[in-house]
Amino acid sequence: MAYWLFKTEPDAFGIQDLKERPGQTEPWDGVRNYQARNFLRDEVKLGDNVFIYHSSCKQVGIAGVAEVSREAYPDPSQFNPESRYYDPKATPDAPRWFCVDVTFKEAFAKTLLLKDIKATPQVTELGVVKKGHRLSIMPVTKTEWDILYAAASG
């Protein structure tokens, strides 16, 4: 069982959108960074826990929790010319990008704000608190998860 943080822009798709999906499940598509892709393809496993992190919005921070409900498969949007995530160099025989499915578990009553995460002494190595770290998929240690989950649960 591993722990992750997935970034999203809630104006496009946030924790509430996930909650309202049929089956409360959604493909986590559109990841177009190789390091993040490698995490998705190779290391994110069924049943892993995921912090849903809202970026580029009023309330930047960890907004809720989801669970991985399907392991990596080729991201369909890479083959769709209509998609903003279309990649003309990707083919079904040689997919370049992958996605997983995530299922809603919990929306926190209050988003655990980035400034509060930064103020947590034990959480200094997490990607979102490190300057210039822009990965959209990043690992979270169990220690970090426990501390942040407790803080977010109030």
Add this chain to the structure above:
DNA sequence: GCCAACGTTGGC
């Protein structure tokens, strides 16, 4: 909207 910090691209 600004801008620093990255990642990617493409000419050589």
Add this chain to the structure above:
DNA sequence: GCCAACGTTGGC
């Protein structure tokens, strides 16, 4: 394979 130019990310 170098590296400058360019595009994107993301907090503020």
